Amino acid sequence: MRISRIAIRNFRLLASVELGLEELTTLIVGRNNSGKTSMSEVCRRFLEYDKPIFQLEDFSSACYDSFCEAYEHHANGEEEEEVRKLVPAIELRLTLKYDTAKPFNLLSDFIIDVEEDLDTALAIARYELKGGAIQNLFEGLPQTPLNAESRIQFFRSLRERIPALFEARVFAEAPNDPSNTRTMTLTALRNLIRTGFINAQRGLDGTSTRDTEVLARVLEGLFSTAASPTADSTERLIAEALKESVSEIQEKIDKDFAGKLKELIPTFSSFGYRGLGGPELQTETTLDVERMVSNFTRVSYAGYPGVSFPEAYNGLGARNLIFILLQLVGFYRSYRASTPAPGVQFIFIEEPEAHLHPQMQEVFIRQLSKLTNQLNAGGQDDPWPVQFVVSTHSSHIANEAGFEKIRYFMATSAGSIPNVFQTKVKDLHNGLTTHDPKAASFLHQYLTLTRCDLFFADKAVLVEGLSERLMFPSFIKQVESSSPKLPKLSTQYLTVLEVGGAYAHLFFDLLEFLELPTLVITDLDSVAPPNGKACVVHSGTETSNACIKTWFPNDATLASLRSKNALDKTRGGRRIAYQIPEVANGPCGRTFEDAFMLANKTLFGLTATTSDALEDEARTLAAAQKKSSFALKYAIEETQWAVPLYIAEGLRWLAETQNLSLSDPKSQMAAKAVAAEGGLSNATV
Numbered sequence: 001m002r003i004s005r006i007a008i009r010n011f012r013l014l015a016s017v018e019l020g021l022e023e024l025t026t027l028i029v030g031r032n033n034s035g036k037t038s039m040s041e042v043c044r045r046f047l048e049y050d051k052p053i054f055q056l057e058d059f060s061s062a063c064y065d066s067f068c069e070a071y072e073h074h075a076n077g078e079e080e081e082e083v084r085k086l087v088p089a090i091e092l093r094l095t096l097k098y099d100t101a102k103p104f105n106l107l108s109d110f111i112i113d114v115e116e117d118l119d120t121a122l123a124i125a126r127y128e129l130k131g132g133a134i135q136n137l138f139e140g141l142p143q144t145p146l147n148a149e150s151r152i153q154f155f156r157s158l159r160e161r162i163p164a165l166f167e168a169r170v171f172a173e174a175p176n177d178p179s180n181t182r183t184m185t186l187t188a189l190r191n192l193i194r195t196g197f198i199n200a201q202r203g204l205d206g207t208s209t210r211d212t213e214v215l216a217r218v219l220e221g222l223f224s225t226a227a228s229p230t231a232d233s234t235e236r237l238i239a240e241a242l243k244e245s246v247s248e249i250q251e252k253i254d255k256d257f258a259g260k261l262k263e264l265i266p267t268f269s270s271f272g273y274r275g276l277g278g279p280e281l282q283t284e285t286t287l288d289v290e291r292m293v294s295n296f297t298r299v300s301y302a303g304y305p306g307v308s309f310p311e312a313y314n315g316l317g318a319r320n321l322i323f324i325l326l327q328l329v330g331f332y333r334s335y336r337a338s339t340p341a342p343g344v345q346f347i348f349i350e351e352p353e354a355h356l357h358p359q360m361q362e363v364f365i366r367q368l369s370k371l372t373n374q375l376n377a378g379g380q381d382d383p384w385p386v387q388f389v390v391s392t393h394s395s396h397i398a399n400e401a402g403f404e405k406i407r408y409f410m411a412t413s414a415g416s417i418p419n420v421f422q423t424k425v426k427d428l429h430n431g432l433t434t435h436d437p438k439a440a441s442f443l444h445q446y447l448t449l450t451r452c453d454l455f456f457a458d459k460a461v462l463v464e465g466l467s468e469r470l471m472f473p474s475f476i477k478q479v480e481s482s483s484p485k486l487p488k489l490s491t492q493y494l495t496v497l498e499v500g501g502a503y504a505h506l507f508f509d510l511l512e513f514l515e516l517p518t519l520v521i522t523d524l525d526s527v528a529p530p531n532g533k534a535c536v537v538h539s540g541t542e543t544s545n546a547c548i549k550t551w552f553p554n555d556a557t558l559a560s561l562r563s564k565n566a567l568d569k570t571r572g573g574r575r576i577a578y579q580i581p582e583v584a585n586g587p588c589g590r591t592f593e594d595a596f597m598l599a600n601k602t603l604f605g606l607t608a609t610t611s612d613a614l615e616d617e618a619r620t621l622a623a624a625q626k627k628s629s630f631a632l633k634y635a636i637e638e639t640q641w642a643v644p645l646y647i648a649e650g651l652r653w654l655a656e657t658q659n660l661s662l663s664d665p666k667s668q669m670a671a672k673a674v675a676a677e678g679g680l681s682n683a684t685v
Contacts, residue, residue, distance in 0.1 A: 001107055001343035002387055003193070004120065005095035010088045012038040015060040015414065015422035019407045020429060021387060025368050027401045028391040029455040030409030031493075035423030036391040039409075040197065040348040046092045046125040046186070047195045047346070052168040054090055054127050056159040062414040062422050063088040067158060068146055075144040080134045087137070089128035094193070095175075096121045096343070106192045107343050112182055113174040122173040123189055133165045194342035196331040198324055200350035320355045321364065325371070332375045332384055345386045353394035361396040398455050399447045403428045403440070408455055408514060424515075431513050439506045446499075457495035459654055460511060460518040462504045467592050468521055468647075469498045470631035478643045479651045486655045501525060505550035508574070517573045517657040519650045522547045523591045524579040526558055536615040537579075537588040551576050562588065566653070573657065577650030587614040589644070593622035593630060599644040 007018040013035035019026075028036045045052040059067075070086035097120050098107055110121045129137060141157055142150035170189045174180035328347070335345050353361045368388055376383045392398065398406060408426035447454075454460060463469050476489050499507065501522045511518045525548075526540030527533060534544070540558055543549065549556045551571070552564075562580065569576050579589040582599050589595025597604045597618040604621060608614045634641060643651075 001098040004097040007093040009091040013423040015062040034409040061420040092125045110172040196347040362400040453495035458492040467631040501545040504547040594618040
């Protein structure tokens, strides 16, 4: 059995999301405040807590108006059943895929429909209003219709009442008939789906001594599992041996230690008080092996012979990796010790990249499947039915995992509700189905070989070559200096990819899918017939640039390209920028270097007096430049120059283009009711 799909409604940013899960590892990526942690949190509440409790602020901001609407209908005398349909509920819906040839065991109660060709079941956990609680929920609230002031009181009252009047319920639902349901228990769901959570904050860098001994606490859990009656026989033997060793020490304590300790206790008669006669005090010192592991066991590292170093002395990266591995072993042994065994073990790992260098990050995601195989190699008949959900801000982990495992979380505007955002999930397994297979292969190889931050950036820039990439920070600085009222690109997280004019168009489908505002800076690449030889712009008729031809498939002559306006160069959230004259009817560059020179004629000593002659002069001078030396010189040594017009126009467009990946402020009235501060900020990784 495995979880094939997961759907979440009305929890924080996750107003309505659904995503498919891979058989082993699914990667959750996205910018900050895009809902990644909320997914693991709602699963933790329903699948791990004995009594899940949610607050008003746990409900998605996008559903707050539904509370108001339900109250309006109640106040107008609507039937309770109709009002209840309007009251929001937080829901976790799990689609379970199973093998019809294997025993159902714990899954059997969740299977309602047993059609021959059906191999899925639905388990639904919902935090909803209790039966008969409509009146209690809305009793004594402000009169309708609600206004700005009464909404504050309305939400303040809801915040107090929701924990008492809502409850968590579990259902099984027939996949082909939503009306066919069966009431289940939270215990049945948690027995079927065993969870494990490795949080982003793991206490590895705590300042107190005990805070830094996290590995010792993991060992305590491993011992508890090994000592359980249902544990593997080998592990039970080790636990019993530990207990036997402690028992031998206990006998020594009873004979010698207790007697010596008793001598430290004075008899009552020695105090000389009447009425204190009777039995004398005696001591009993008991050793408990679990307490010894918990309180007195320390992990250390071998050093100089005879000297060992405390756990805290090891690097944070190594300790982080060891901690994760020990936790995974603990989850595995806990599963093996369970009787009956759960149908699946669902493990969330948050930000495994913490303190790990890039190469170790890549190795970690590759090793997850190998670790699973190693644990399964212990001779057990049934393999460990584990599924990992890994949330990360690491481009190295994302690149290593591959497209098919990535689920991209992004925050978008919640329709007409102002200042309210919700998560949209992009499934790269199925979302790029229109991609040319060769283009998809190229993108995967490119992202694997380079450090690509597309999944974590606010905006993207594709540049033609090395010069543009090296000088790009200077471009931004110059444009911001000349246009101080523009939004600051320097405060947003940009990813700059050097892709060349021959490959930039291969990114278009991916960028559109990610809904990432993108500026494409490429070269005009003028050529002359009949053989398409490179030439200055005034001598050419067409472009050889594949990116421009893709952007304007039926209209890519030089004359047409020079007549395009800003609207022509924009496609949704993408804009193309190629060389244009600095002044009307002036000379035009073919590549970045000669365009840069034409924008800075005095700096480069260009003296020609006609437009065509200036193009020729700049082209000849640019051809003699070494690109890397040219870029470094004007990025570091000589910084007083003008940005070529085509790049400046593109950067101004990018700065003004709205990015919806923002934090999720609560709707204004509810935010005031819970005394929370709402606000917008640039998302960063």
